[in-house]
Amino acid sequence: MTVNHTHDPAARSWVESANLQGCDFPIQNLPFGRFRTSGSREDFRIGVAIGDQVLDLKAAGLVDTDDMNALMAASVQDRLALRIALSEGLRQGSHNQAAWAKCLQPQAVVEMAVPCRIQDYTDFYTGIHHATTVGKLFRPDQPLMPNYKWVPIGYHGRASSIGVSGQRFKRPQGQTKAPDAQAPSFGPSKKLDYELELGFLIGQGNALGEPIAIADAEQHLFGVTLLNDWSARDLQAWEYQPLGPFLSKNFATTLSPWIVTMEALAPFRAKFERPAGDPQPLPYLDAPANRESGALNITLEVWLQTSKMREAAEPAVRLTHGNTQQAAYWTAAQLVTHHTINGCNLQTGDLLGSGTLSGPEPDEAGSLLELTLGGKHPISLPNGERRTFLEDGDTLTLRGYCERQGVVRIGLGEVSGTILGS
Numbered sequence: 001m002t003v004n005h006t007h008d009p010a011a012r013s014w015v016e017s018a019n020l021q022g023c024d025f026p027i028q029n030l031p032f033g034r035f036r037t038s039g040s041r042e043d044f045r046i047g048v049a050i051g052d053q054v055l056d057l058k059a060a061g062l063v064d065t066d067d068m069n070a071l072m073a074a075s076v077q078d079r080l081a082l083r084i085a086l087s088e089g090l091r092q093g094s095h096n097q098a099a100w101a102k103c104l105q106p107q108a109v110v111e112m113a114v115p116c117r118i119q120d121y122t123d124f125y126t127g128i129h130h131a132t133t134v135g136k137l138f139r140p141d142q143p144l145m146p147n148y149k150w151v152p153i154g155y156h157g158r159a160s161s162i163g164v165s166g167q168r169f170k171r172p173q174g175q176t177k178a179p180d181a182q183a184p185s186f187g188p189s190k191k192l193d194y195e196l197e198l199g200f201l202i203g204q205g206n207a208l209g210e211p212i213a214i215a216d217a218e219q220h221l222f223g224v225t226l227l228n229d230w231s232a233r234d235l236q237a238w239e240y241q242p243l244g245p246f247l248s249k250n251f252a253t254t255l256s257p258w259i260v261t262m263e264a265l266a267p268f269r270a271k272f273e274r275p276a277g278d279p280q281p282l283p284y285l286d287a288p289a290n291r292e293s294g295a296l297n298i299t300l301e302v303w304l305q306t307s308k309m310r311e312a313a314e315p316a317v318r319l320t321h322g323n324t325q326q327a328a329y330w331t332a333a334q335l336v337t338h339h340t341i342n343g344c345n346l347q348t349g350d351l352l353g354s355g356t357l358s359g360p361e362p363d364e365a366g367s368l369l370e371l372t373l374g375g376k377h378p379i380s381l382p383n384g385e386r387r388t389f390l391e392d393g394d395t396l397t398l399r400g401y402c403e404r405q406g407v408v409r410i411g412l413g414e415v416s417g418t419i420l421g422s
Ligand code: MN
Pocket: 123, 124, 195, 197, 229, 353, 355, 356
């Protein structure tokens, strides 16, 4: 996944909106998603976002399938060839312009699906600042468990409740127990929260019993989405020991619709480094390439719009501004290798959540649990409303983008979700 002419900062597209400053989807990005005309009953088709348009890949003669997983299972060489064909065909002066212009639809008139068929979902816990802050709230005597700096911690999540941006869901109900209560009570969650995460999607899988070596792990990653791991903190606190989160997490998980490929992210890789004094990864999780460029440099933001703000036509307010580089203790390659090291097989389209990517500073926190210190310090919104946790009607949006000197900015787009009543 090296930088090549598809990342050329001078490249411009004949799709004019792709050349605008600050655009998430310039010609250097080329993310994949599944789309159809809004309100239609068409089958979802594979598209590539370019500016404010979607290019229909089958109509343009670039693929012969509507199955995103088939595209994701292609070899790294075939994926690169497709990226080069897209880049060259969408460039100013391309002889494909006349034909491909007929294969465009404005993003404003299409609806998106979950970007691929996800059979399994694993959520990791790579955000060390999140783990430390949350650990202090749940276990003041031992915030970070002794295994944290050795094992990429994860749990098996639920694939059936994964939705795409725009997802609306009911506030979950369940058992909760206040620390001083004699017995648990049942009712709607009063501590509904979000988690700011990246979702890594698997391209080619591995056979059962054949682990993926760290040196090969990047080849099995197809791309990245934004991921909101909605979390009912009061249900979580009562249920999570001894086997981890269950009903506090599996009612909804929301993804952004566009998969930004590992190829597109090539200019935004960073060194993987451990703070002085921390243990180095065991040899099976260590490789020169992972040290050199295993990390990702992605800026992440969280925005909130309450129903009052929406009724008053007030814009969403930003709660968080942070970066993946300071937040993640493990790289995506390490997650792939660790997941398969016991022989477990990953399949095309499997989703690996990064865990909440909170930075070291308070305003870089990726959940309300951290921003409000467990609900003890409400945050004040510009219209005078206060929040400890999410309320009915709240719309929560995650955004992500990559910027670097001398490189064209690319975006991950956004993922929104809205809480309905219980
Ligand atoms: Mn999570």
